[in-house]
Amino acid sequence: MKYKKIKIAALAIVTASLLGGILYSEFGTKKSYDYSDYYVESKANKTTKENKDNEEASEKELSLSLLKQANNDIVGILESDNRVIYEPIVQAPDNDYYVRKNINKEYANAGIPFVSADGNIDSKNVVIYGHSSKWNSIIFTPLMSYINQSYYKEHPTFKFITENETRTYQIFEVMNVDLNNLNDSLEFTQSSWDSDTSFNAFISDSINRGLYKTGISVNTDDKLMTLVTCDTRNDNKRIVILAKRTD
Template structure:
Protein backbone atom coordinates (compact mmCIF):
# COMPACT_ATOMS: atom_id res chain seq x y z
CA UNK A 1 0.00 0.00 0.00
CA UNK A 2 1.54 3.26 -1.09
CA UNK A 3 1.87 6.31 1.06
CA UNK A 4 -0.98 8.26 -0.61
CA UNK A 5 -3.48 5.45 0.01
CA UNK A 6 -2.48 5.29 3.67
CA UNK A 7 -2.98 9.03 4.03
CA UNK A 8 -6.42 8.84 2.37
CA UNK A 9 -7.46 5.95 4.63
CA UNK A 10 -6.27 7.79 7.73
CA UNK A 11 -8.09 10.94 6.63
CA UNK A 12 -11.29 8.98 6.03
CA UNK A 13 -11.06 7.40 9.47
CA UNK A 14 -10.63 10.82 11.08
CA UNK A 15 -13.70 12.10 9.22
CA UNK A 16 -15.66 9.04 10.32
CA UNK A 17 -14.71 9.56 13.96
CA UNK A 18 -15.74 13.22 13.87
CA UNK A 19 -19.00 12.34 12.12
CA UNK A 20 -19.84 9.69 14.70
CA UNK A 21 -18.95 12.05 17.53
CA UNK A 22 -21.17 14.75 16.03
CA UNK A 23 -24.05 12.33 15.63
CA UNK A 24 -23.61 11.12 19.20
CA UNK A 25 -23.69 14.71 20.49
CA UNK A 26 -26.84 15.42 18.46
CA UNK A 27 -28.71 12.36 19.73
CA UNK A 28 -27.56 12.98 23.30
CA UNK A 29 -28.79 16.58 23.22
CA UNK A 30 -32.05 15.44 21.65
CA UNK A 31 -32.55 12.84 24.38
CA UNK A 32 -31.74 15.32 27.13
CA UNK A 33 -34.16 17.87 25.66
CA UNK A 34 -36.94 15.28 25.47
CA UNK A 35 -36.33 14.17 29.03
CA UNK A 36 -36.25 17.76 30.27
CA UNK A 37 -39.58 18.57 28.61
CA UNK A 38 -41.18 15.36 29.85
CA UNK A 39 -40.17 16.31 33.39
CA UNK A 40 -41.70 19.77 32.95
CA UNK A 41 -44.95 18.28 31.64
CA UNK A 42 -45.13 16.04 34.71
CA UNK A 43 -44.82 19.01 37.05
CA UNK A 44 -47.29 18.20 39.85
CA UNK A 45 -50.22 20.58 40.19
CA UNK A 46 -50.19 20.31 43.96
CA UNK A 47 -46.66 21.66 44.38
CA UNK A 48 -46.16 23.30 47.76
CA UNK A 49 -47.13 26.95 47.91
CA UNK A 50 -47.05 29.61 50.56
CA UNK A 51 -44.57 29.66 53.40
CA UNK A 52 -43.85 25.95 53.10
CA UNK A 53 -42.27 26.56 49.70
CA UNK A 54 -40.49 29.74 50.58
CA UNK A 55 -43.32 31.96 49.42
CA UNK A 56 -46.10 31.50 46.88
CA UNK A 57 -45.85 32.40 43.24
CA UNK A 58 -46.76 36.01 42.68
CA UNK A 59 -48.91 36.53 39.62
CA UNK A 60 -47.45 39.11 37.23
CA UNK A 61 -49.66 42.13 36.52
CA UNK A 62 -51.78 41.73 33.41
CA UNK A 63 -51.14 45.29 32.20
CA UNK A 64 -50.79 48.83 33.52
CA UNK A 65 -54.50 49.43 32.99
CA UNK A 66 -55.47 46.26 34.85
CA UNK A 67 -52.93 46.52 37.64
CA UNK A 68 -55.44 48.24 39.89
CA UNK A 69 -57.92 45.40 39.58
CA UNK A 70 -57.83 42.31 41.76
CA UNK A 71 -54.88 40.09 40.88
CA UNK A 72 -55.90 36.96 38.96
CA UNK A 73 -55.37 33.52 40.44
CA UNK A 74 -52.60 31.55 38.78
CA UNK A 75 -53.53 28.01 37.81
CA UNK A 76 -51.99 25.48 40.22
CA UNK A 77 -50.08 23.67 37.46
CA UNK A 78 -48.10 26.85 36.71
CA UNK A 79 -47.19 27.98 40.20
CA UNK A 80 -44.04 25.93 40.66
CA UNK A 81 -43.01 26.46 37.02
CA UNK A 82 -43.43 30.21 37.40
CA UNK A 83 -41.28 30.25 40.54
CA UNK A 84 -38.65 28.34 38.60
CA UNK A 85 -38.77 30.63 35.56
CA UNK A 86 -41.11 33.66 35.42
CA UNK A 87 -40.62 33.87 31.64
CA UNK A 88 -43.28 31.18 31.21
CA UNK A 89 -46.50 32.64 29.79
CA UNK A 90 -48.47 29.51 28.95
CA UNK A 91 -48.59 25.92 27.77
CA UNK A 92 -49.40 24.42 24.36
CA UNK A 93 -50.70 20.90 23.85
CA UNK A 94 -51.80 19.15 20.63
CA UNK A 95 -53.16 15.62 20.87
CA UNK A 96 -51.32 12.81 19.03
CA UNK A 97 -48.21 14.94 18.61
CA UNK A 98 -45.14 15.52 20.76
CA UNK A 99 -46.24 19.13 21.21
CA UNK A 100 -46.79 19.43 24.94
CA UNK A 101 -44.56 22.37 25.79
CA UNK A 102 -44.29 25.51 27.86
CA UNK A 103 -44.50 28.76 25.92
CA UNK A 104 -42.03 31.45 26.91
CA UNK A 105 -41.33 35.15 26.49
CA UNK A 106 -38.18 36.88 27.67
CA UNK A 107 -38.85 40.60 28.29
CA UNK A 108 -35.25 41.61 27.53
CA UNK A 109 -34.56 39.49 24.44
CA UNK A 110 -37.39 38.57 22.07
CA UNK A 111 -35.43 35.68 20.52
CA UNK A 112 -33.88 34.33 23.71
CA UNK A 113 -35.76 31.03 23.58
CA UNK A 114 -34.60 30.26 20.08
CA UNK A 115 -31.48 28.94 21.79
CA UNK A 116 -32.27 28.37 25.47
CA UNK A 117 -34.22 25.81 27.46
CA UNK A 118 -36.55 26.31 30.42
CA UNK A 119 -33.66 26.59 32.86
CA UNK A 120 -32.00 29.19 30.61
CA UNK A 121 -29.26 26.84 29.50
CA UNK A 122 -28.12 27.00 25.88
CA UNK A 123 -30.04 24.59 23.68
CA UNK A 124 -30.30 24.13 19.91
CA UNK A 125 -33.90 23.05 20.40
CA UNK A 126 -34.96 26.17 22.23
CA UNK A 127 -38.60 26.42 23.29
CA UNK A 128 -41.79 27.80 21.73
CA UNK A 129 -41.97 31.51 22.46
CA UNK A 130 -44.37 34.40 22.03
CA UNK A 131 -43.45 36.95 19.39
CA UNK A 132 -41.86 40.16 20.62
CA UNK A 133 -44.77 42.20 19.24
CA UNK A 134 -47.32 40.27 21.32
CA UNK A 135 -48.40 40.50 24.92
CA UNK A 136 -50.16 37.55 26.45
CA UNK A 137 -52.90 39.69 27.98
CA UNK A 138 -53.31 42.25 25.21
CA UNK A 139 -54.07 42.08 21.50
CA UNK A 140 -56.21 39.86 19.29
CA UNK A 141 -53.42 37.69 17.85
CA UNK A 142 -50.77 35.70 19.70
CA UNK A 143 -47.95 34.58 17.39
CA UNK A 144 -45.95 31.65 18.78
CA UNK A 145 -42.69 30.58 17.13
CA UNK A 146 -41.06 27.17 17.41
CA UNK A 147 -38.17 25.35 15.74
CA UNK A 148 -38.65 22.59 13.22
CA UNK A 149 -36.37 19.83 14.56
CA UNK A 150 -35.65 16.93 12.20
CA UNK A 151 -35.92 14.41 15.03
CA UNK A 152 -39.58 15.42 15.41
CA UNK A 153 -39.27 17.72 18.40
CA UNK A 154 -40.57 21.23 18.94
CA UNK A 155 -42.94 22.25 16.12
CA UNK A 156 -41.98 19.55 13.61
CA UNK A 157 -45.32 17.81 14.18
CA UNK A 158 -47.16 20.85 12.84
CA UNK A 159 -46.28 19.40 9.43
CA UNK A 160 -48.95 16.78 10.06
CA UNK A 161 -51.49 19.53 9.42
CA UNK A 162 -50.49 19.58 5.78
CA UNK A 163 -52.78 16.58 5.51
CA UNK A 164 -56.47 17.44 5.73
CA UNK A 165 -57.20 14.07 7.31
CA UNK A 166 -55.00 14.90 10.29
CA UNK A 167 -56.83 18.21 10.68
CA UNK A 168 -60.19 16.44 10.56
CA UNK A 169 -59.08 14.18 13.39
CA UNK A 170 -57.49 17.08 15.34
CA UNK A 171 -59.48 20.26 14.60
CA UNK A 172 -58.59 21.84 17.94
CA UNK A 173 -55.66 22.24 20.26
CA UNK A 174 -55.27 23.47 23.82
CA UNK A 175 -53.46 26.62 24.83
CA UNK A 176 -53.31 27.66 28.47
CA UNK A 177 -52.24 30.99 29.85
CA UNK A 178 -51.12 31.21 33.46
CA UNK A 179 -54.72 31.91 34.41
CA UNK A 180 -56.99 29.89 32.14
CA UNK A 181 -57.11 26.86 29.86
CA UNK A 182 -58.87 27.19 26.51
CA UNK A 183 -59.47 25.18 23.35
CA UNK A 184 -58.71 26.73 19.97
CA UNK A 185 -60.42 25.78 16.71
CA UNK A 186 -58.20 25.75 13.64
CA UNK A 187 -59.21 28.38 11.09
CA UNK A 188 -56.53 27.70 8.48
CA UNK A 189 -53.23 25.98 7.81
CA UNK A 190 -51.02 27.93 5.42
CA UNK A 191 -47.67 27.77 3.67
CA UNK A 192 -45.89 31.08 3.38
CA UNK A 193 -42.40 32.52 3.76
CA UNK A 194 -40.45 35.34 5.35
CA UNK A 195 -40.48 38.12 2.78
CA UNK A 196 -38.23 41.09 2.29
CA UNK A 197 -39.41 44.27 3.97
CA UNK A 198 -39.99 45.87 0.59
CA UNK A 199 -42.22 43.04 -0.66
CA UNK A 200 -45.80 44.27 -0.79
CA UNK A 201 -47.49 40.99 0.04
CA UNK A 202 -49.50 39.59 2.93
CA UNK A 203 -47.19 38.71 5.81
CA UNK A 204 -49.03 36.58 8.35
CA UNK A 205 -46.33 37.23 10.97
CA UNK A 206 -46.85 41.01 11.05
CA UNK A 207 -49.49 40.72 13.73
CA UNK A 208 -48.58 44.10 15.18
CA UNK A 209 -50.27 45.68 12.16
CA UNK A 210 -53.63 44.11 12.98
CA UNK A 211 -55.58 46.41 15.27
CA UNK A 212 -58.79 47.64 13.71
CA UNK A 213 -61.86 45.57 12.69
CA UNK A 214 -60.98 46.12 9.02
CA UNK A 215 -57.37 44.97 9.54
CA UNK A 216 -58.56 41.89 11.42
CA UNK A 217 -61.06 40.98 8.71
CA UNK A 218 -58.37 41.46 6.06
CA UNK A 219 -56.01 39.19 8.02
CA UNK A 220 -58.60 36.40 8.13
CA UNK A 221 -59.42 36.80 4.44
CA UNK A 222 -55.74 36.53 3.53
CA UNK A 223 -55.09 33.39 5.57
CA UNK A 224 -58.23 31.84 4.10
CA UNK A 225 -56.89 32.50 0.60
CA UNK A 226 -53.61 30.79 1.49
CA UNK A 227 -55.27 27.87 3.29
CA UNK A 228 -54.29 24.36 2.20
CA UNK A 229 -57.92 23.27 2.67
CA UNK A 230 -61.22 24.66 3.91
CA UNK A 231 -61.83 24.10 7.61
CA UNK A 232 -65.23 25.77 7.62
CA UNK A 233 -64.11 27.81 10.63
CA UNK A 234 -63.68 31.58 10.59
CA UNK A 235 -63.11 34.39 13.09
CA UNK A 236 -64.48 37.87 13.66
CA UNK A 237 -63.00 40.98 15.21
CA UNK A 238 -62.92 40.50 18.97
CA UNK A 239 -62.03 36.82 18.73
CA UNK A 240 -58.69 35.71 20.13
CA UNK A 241 -56.32 34.06 17.65
CA UNK A 242 -53.25 31.91 18.23
CA UNK A 243 -50.84 31.50 15.31
CA UNK A 244 -48.29 28.67 15.51
CA UNK A 245 -45.36 29.24 13.17
CA UNK A 246 -42.39 27.09 12.19
CA UNK A 247 -39.89 26.65 9.35
CA UNK A 248 -40.94 24.76 6.23
CA UNK A 249 -38.32 23.74 3.71
CA UNK A 250 -40.16 23.37 0.40
CA UNK A 251 -39.09 26.93 -0.41
CA UNK A 252 -36.39 29.34 0.71
CA UNK A 253 -37.28 30.97 4.04
CA UNK A 254 -40.48 28.95 3.99
CA UNK A 255 -42.92 28.86 6.88
CA UNK A 256 -45.92 26.78 7.89
CA UNK A 257 -48.49 28.44 10.13
CA UNK A 258 -51.54 27.09 11.93
CA UNK A 259 -54.08 29.81 12.68
CA UNK A 260 -56.69 29.03 15.33
CA UNK A 261 -59.52 30.86 17.09
CA UNK A 262 -60.36 30.62 20.76
CA UNK A 263 -63.50 28.58 21.27
CA UNK A 264 -66.26 30.59 22.91
Protein backbone atom coordinates in the same frame (compact mmCIF):
# COMPACT_ATOMS: atom_id res chain seq x y z
CA MET B 1 -50.74 51.48 2.43
CA LYS B 2 -48.29 49.69 0.17
CA TYR B 3 -45.38 51.17 2.13
CA LYS B 4 -46.93 50.00 5.40
CA LYS B 5 -47.38 46.48 4.07
CA ILE B 6 -43.76 46.31 2.91
CA LYS B 7 -42.59 47.62 6.28
CA ILE B 8 -44.64 45.00 8.11
CA ALA B 9 -43.31 42.30 5.82
CA ALA B 10 -39.70 43.37 6.39
CA LEU B 11 -40.11 43.30 10.16
CA ALA B 12 -41.88 39.96 9.95
CA ILE B 13 -39.03 38.45 7.94
CA VAL B 14 -36.56 39.46 10.63
CA THR B 15 -38.67 37.81 13.32
CA ALA B 16 -39.70 34.71 11.39
CA SER B 17 -36.20 34.13 10.05
CA LEU B 18 -35.01 33.50 13.59
CA LEU B 19 -36.39 30.02 13.07
CA GLY B 20 -34.43 29.53 9.85
CA GLY B 21 -31.31 27.46 9.69
CA ILE B 22 -32.32 25.34 12.69
CA LEU B 23 -32.63 22.20 10.61
CA TYR B 24 -30.85 19.95 13.02
CA SER B 25 -28.42 17.23 12.07
CA GLU B 26 -29.13 13.74 13.30
CA PHE B 27 -26.80 14.54 16.18
CA GLY B 28 -28.93 17.50 17.27
CA THR B 29 -30.87 17.81 20.49
CA LYS B 30 -34.29 16.19 20.38
CA LYS B 31 -35.72 18.24 23.27
CA SER B 32 -34.68 21.64 24.50
CA TYR B 33 -35.16 20.40 28.05
CA ASP B 34 -36.24 17.38 30.08
CA TYR B 35 -39.39 18.50 31.89
CA SER B 36 -39.81 15.36 34.01
CA ASP B 37 -39.11 17.32 37.21
CA TYR B 38 -42.10 19.54 36.50
CA TYR B 39 -44.78 16.84 36.26
CA VAL B 40 -47.33 16.28 38.99
CA GLU B 41 -50.07 13.73 39.47
CA SER B 42 -53.42 14.79 38.10
CA LYS B 43 -56.83 13.15 38.12
CA ALA B 44 -58.48 12.92 34.72
CA ASN B 45 -62.12 11.99 34.29
CA LYS B 46 -61.86 9.16 31.84
CA THR B 47 -62.55 5.45 31.79
CA THR B 48 -60.10 3.00 30.26
CA LYS B 49 -60.31 -0.75 29.59
CA GLU B 50 -57.96 -1.31 32.52
CA ASN B 51 -60.14 0.86 34.74
CA LYS B 52 -63.10 -1.47 34.94
CA ASP B 53 -64.35 -0.04 38.24
CA ASN B 54 -65.09 3.27 36.52
CA GLU B 55 -62.80 5.14 38.91
CA GLU B 56 -60.94 8.28 37.96
CA ALA B 57 -57.74 7.41 36.16
CA SER B 58 -54.56 9.12 37.32
CA GLU B 59 -52.07 10.70 34.93
CA LYS B 60 -49.27 13.20 35.13
CA GLU B 61 -49.32 16.72 33.77
CA LEU B 62 -46.95 19.67 33.65
CA SER B 63 -47.24 22.00 36.62
CA LEU B 64 -47.28 25.63 35.56
CA SER B 65 -46.44 26.78 39.07
CA LEU B 66 -43.33 24.56 39.21
CA LEU B 67 -42.27 25.72 35.76
CA LYS B 68 -42.61 29.36 36.78
CA GLN B 69 -40.50 28.71 39.87
CA ALA B 70 -37.74 27.58 37.54
CA ASN B 71 -38.24 30.46 35.10
CA ASN B 72 -40.58 33.41 35.59
CA ASP B 73 -40.65 33.99 31.81
CA ILE B 74 -43.02 31.01 31.48
CA VAL B 75 -46.43 32.34 30.38
CA GLY B 76 -48.34 29.12 29.69
CA ILE B 77 -48.38 25.56 28.41
CA LEU B 78 -49.36 24.58 24.87
CA GLU B 79 -51.13 21.22 24.62
CA SER B 80 -52.23 19.54 21.39
CA ASP B 81 -54.29 16.38 20.92
CA ASN B 82 -52.64 13.36 22.54
CA ARG B 83 -49.90 15.72 23.70
CA VAL B 84 -47.99 15.36 20.46
CA ILE B 85 -47.04 18.92 21.37
CA TYR B 86 -46.93 19.54 25.12
CA GLU B 87 -44.55 22.40 25.82
CA PRO B 88 -44.10 25.30 28.26
CA ILE B 89 -44.16 28.65 26.46
CA VAL B 90 -41.99 31.63 27.41
CA GLN B 91 -41.83 35.32 26.54
CA ALA B 92 -38.82 37.63 26.66
CA PRO B 93 -38.37 41.36 25.86
CA ASP B 94 -36.96 40.39 22.45
CA ASN B 95 -37.44 37.47 20.07
CA ASP B 96 -33.77 36.49 19.97
CA TYR B 97 -33.41 35.43 23.57
CA TYR B 98 -34.97 31.96 23.61
CA VAL B 99 -34.12 30.92 20.07
CA ARG B 100 -31.34 28.71 21.47
CA LYS B 101 -31.97 28.68 25.21
CA ASN B 102 -33.89 26.27 27.39
CA ILE B 103 -36.01 26.79 30.49
CA ASN B 104 -32.86 27.27 32.58
CA LYS B 105 -31.64 29.94 30.17
CA GLU B 106 -28.79 27.67 29.13
CA TYR B 107 -27.75 26.96 25.55
CA ALA B 108 -30.02 24.47 23.80
CA ASN B 109 -29.98 23.91 20.06
CA ALA B 110 -33.74 23.40 19.94
CA GLY B 111 -34.56 26.46 22.03
CA ILE B 112 -37.97 26.79 23.64
CA PRO B 113 -41.24 28.09 22.07
CA PHE B 114 -41.82 31.77 22.74
CA VAL B 115 -44.55 34.38 22.40
CA SER B 116 -43.62 37.24 20.09
CA ALA B 117 -42.27 40.18 22.08
CA ASP B 118 -44.56 42.76 20.45
CA GLY B 119 -47.63 41.23 22.11
CA ASN B 120 -48.61 39.07 25.07
CA ILE B 121 -50.90 36.14 25.89
CA ASP B 122 -53.91 38.48 25.95
CA SER B 123 -53.27 40.15 22.59
CA LYS B 124 -55.72 40.03 19.71
CA ASN B 125 -53.28 37.63 18.06
CA VAL B 126 -50.89 35.61 20.22
CA VAL B 127 -47.98 34.62 17.96
CA ILE B 128 -45.84 31.69 19.13
CA TYR B 129 -42.62 30.66 17.40
CA GLY B 130 -40.98 27.26 17.78
CA HIS B 131 -38.38 25.17 15.98
CA SER B 132 -38.91 22.05 13.91
CA SER B 133 -36.47 19.54 12.45
CA LYS B 134 -35.96 17.28 9.46
CA TRP B 135 -34.70 14.44 11.61
CA ASN B 136 -36.23 14.76 15.06
CA SER B 137 -39.76 15.44 16.24
CA ILE B 138 -38.71 18.41 18.37
CA ILE B 139 -41.01 21.14 19.67
CA PHE B 140 -43.18 22.20 16.70
CA THR B 141 -42.16 19.54 14.15
CA PRO B 142 -45.65 17.93 14.44
CA LEU B 143 -47.14 21.11 12.93
CA MET B 144 -45.75 19.93 9.59
CA SER B 145 -48.46 17.26 9.59
CA TYR B 146 -51.07 19.99 9.08
CA ILE B 147 -49.95 20.23 5.48
CA ASN B 148 -52.35 17.32 5.00
CA GLN B 149 -56.04 18.14 5.41
CA SER B 150 -56.74 14.65 6.75
CA TYR B 151 -54.50 15.37 9.75
CA TYR B 152 -56.29 18.67 10.35
CA LYS B 153 -59.67 16.93 10.40
CA GLU B 154 -58.40 14.57 13.08
CA HIS B 155 -56.74 17.33 15.14
CA PRO B 156 -58.65 20.61 14.63
CA THR B 157 -58.09 22.08 18.11
CA PHE B 158 -55.43 22.64 20.76
CA LYS B 159 -55.26 24.16 24.25
CA PHE B 160 -53.28 26.90 25.94
CA ILE B 161 -53.05 26.66 29.72
CA THR B 162 -52.43 29.82 31.76
CA GLU B 163 -52.35 30.45 35.50
CA ASN B 164 -56.01 31.43 35.47
CA GLU B 165 -57.65 29.34 32.77
CA THR B 166 -57.41 26.74 30.04
CA ARG B 167 -58.19 28.16 26.60
CA THR B 168 -59.32 26.11 23.63
CA TYR B 169 -58.41 27.17 20.09
CA GLN B 170 -59.91 25.97 16.82
CA ILE B 171 -57.67 25.97 13.78
CA PHE B 172 -59.24 27.82 10.88
CA GLU B 173 -56.35 28.06 8.42
CA VAL B 174 -53.01 26.52 7.56
CA MET B 175 -50.58 28.53 5.42
CA ASN B 176 -47.19 27.91 3.83
CA VAL B 177 -45.49 31.32 3.73
CA ASP B 178 -42.43 32.21 1.64
CA LEU B 179 -40.21 34.65 3.56
CA ASN B 180 -38.46 35.71 0.36
CA ASN B 181 -41.67 36.87 -1.28
CA LEU B 182 -42.70 40.36 -0.12
CA ASN B 183 -46.00 39.89 -1.91
CA ASP B 184 -46.74 36.98 0.40
CA SER B 185 -48.39 38.81 3.29
CA LEU B 186 -46.70 38.30 6.65
CA GLU B 187 -49.36 40.04 8.73
CA PHE B 188 -49.76 36.86 10.75
CA THR B 189 -46.83 38.13 12.87
CA GLN B 190 -48.91 41.08 14.09
CA SER B 191 -50.39 41.06 17.57
CA SER B 192 -53.09 43.63 16.70
CA TRP B 193 -54.71 45.58 13.86
CA ASP B 194 -55.60 49.26 13.54
CA SER B 195 -59.24 48.62 12.69
CA ASP B 196 -61.87 45.93 12.17
CA THR B 197 -61.55 46.57 8.46
CA SER B 198 -57.84 45.74 8.40
CA PHE B 199 -58.43 42.69 10.59
CA ASN B 200 -61.15 41.39 8.27
CA ALA B 201 -58.89 41.98 5.28
CA PHE B 202 -56.18 39.92 6.96
CA ILE B 203 -58.59 37.06 7.69
CA SER B 204 -59.92 37.10 4.12
CA ASP B 205 -56.41 37.11 2.66
CA SER B 206 -55.28 34.29 4.96
CA ILE B 207 -58.25 32.11 4.06
CA ASN B 208 -57.64 32.71 0.36
CA ARG B 209 -54.00 31.66 0.72
CA GLY B 210 -54.68 28.63 2.90
CA LEU B 211 -53.53 25.19 1.83
CA TYR B 212 -57.14 23.99 2.03
CA LYS B 213 -60.56 25.16 3.19
CA THR B 214 -61.62 24.37 6.74
CA GLY B 215 -65.05 25.97 6.64
CA ILE B 216 -64.41 27.77 9.95
CA SER B 217 -65.54 31.41 10.02
CA VAL B 218 -63.82 34.21 11.94
CA ASN B 219 -65.28 37.56 12.99
CA THR B 220 -63.93 40.77 14.51
CA ASP B 221 -64.72 39.66 18.05
CA ASP B 222 -62.52 36.58 17.81
CA LYS B 223 -59.10 36.39 19.46
CA LEU B 224 -56.41 34.45 17.62
CA MET B 225 -53.38 32.32 18.30
CA THR B 226 -50.81 31.73 15.56
CA LEU B 227 -48.20 28.97 15.68
CA VAL B 228 -45.16 29.38 13.43
CA THR B 229 -42.39 26.95 12.57
CA CYS B 230 -39.95 26.39 9.71
CA ASP B 231 -40.95 24.25 6.74
CA THR B 232 -38.38 21.47 6.83
CA ARG B 233 -38.82 20.94 3.08
CA ASN B 234 -37.67 24.50 2.32
CA ASP B 235 -35.72 26.66 4.76
CA ASN B 236 -37.16 29.85 3.26
CA LYS B 237 -40.74 28.88 4.07
CA ARG B 238 -42.79 28.70 7.24
CA ILE B 239 -45.76 26.61 8.31
CA VAL B 240 -48.31 28.95 9.89
CA ILE B 241 -51.25 27.61 11.90
CA LEU B 242 -54.02 30.15 12.50
CA ALA B 243 -56.58 29.43 15.22
CA LYS B 244 -59.37 31.28 17.01
CA ARG B 245 -60.29 31.01 20.65
CA THR B 246 -63.56 29.18 21.26
CA ASP B 247 -63.94 29.55 25.06
